[in-house]
Amino acid sequence: MSTMCEFCNQCPEMVKHLFCQCLALLPLWSLVEAATGVPTSFTNEEEMWHRMRHCTNPGSSRVQSRVVKIILPATLWAVWLNRNKKIFLGHRFYIENIWEDTVQLVTAWGCTLARARSVQLLGGAFTIDPG
Ligand SMILES: [Zn+2]
Numbered sequence: 001m002s003t004m005c006e007f008c009n010q011c012p013e014m015v016k017h018l019f020c021q022c023l024a025l026l027p028l029w030s031l032v033e034a035a036t037g038v039p040t041s042f043t044n045e046e047e048m049w050h051r052m053r054h055c056t057n058p059g060s061s062r063v064q065s066r067v068v069k070i071i072l073p074a075t076l077w078a079v080w081l082n083r084n085k086k087i088f089l090g091h092r093f094y095i096e097n098i099w100e101d102t103v104q105l106v107t108a109w110g111c112t113l114a115r116a117r118s119v120q121l122l123g124g125a126f127t128i129d130p131g
Contacts, residue, residue, distance in 0.1 A: 027095045036068045074105035
């Protein structure tokens with residue numbers, strides 16, 4: 001197995017490179033930035049984690065803030081999934097596929113959080129309705 005980045009094949013695959021610096025993924029981060037208004041150029045992992053935990057958009061609604069807080073981890077997860085699809089399933093790499101996976105994850109996680117929250121608000125145990 002190659003130790004080079006699966007997306008650009010120009011640099012060793014390290015966390016910092018894969019999630020913060022890979023030039024092949026810049027169009028993906030541009031999509032995230034356009035969708036959220038939150039800058040997505042991270043110089044290192046610490047900055048990325050910090051942004052994920054604390055990012056908010058001035059003037060955005062609570063729902064928008066939630067989406068922003070979900071979209072960064074969803075993007076990272078989609079990058080990881082697509083990296084694995086390329087390595088283990090031989091899939092080709094398209095920014096559009098990673099973005100589509102990101103949007104699906106944001107939708108799924110957002111719905112799960114909304115359901116969990118409504119259960120909590122009703123005073124029930126913290127369980128997630130499978131339906
Ligand atoms: Zn790369």
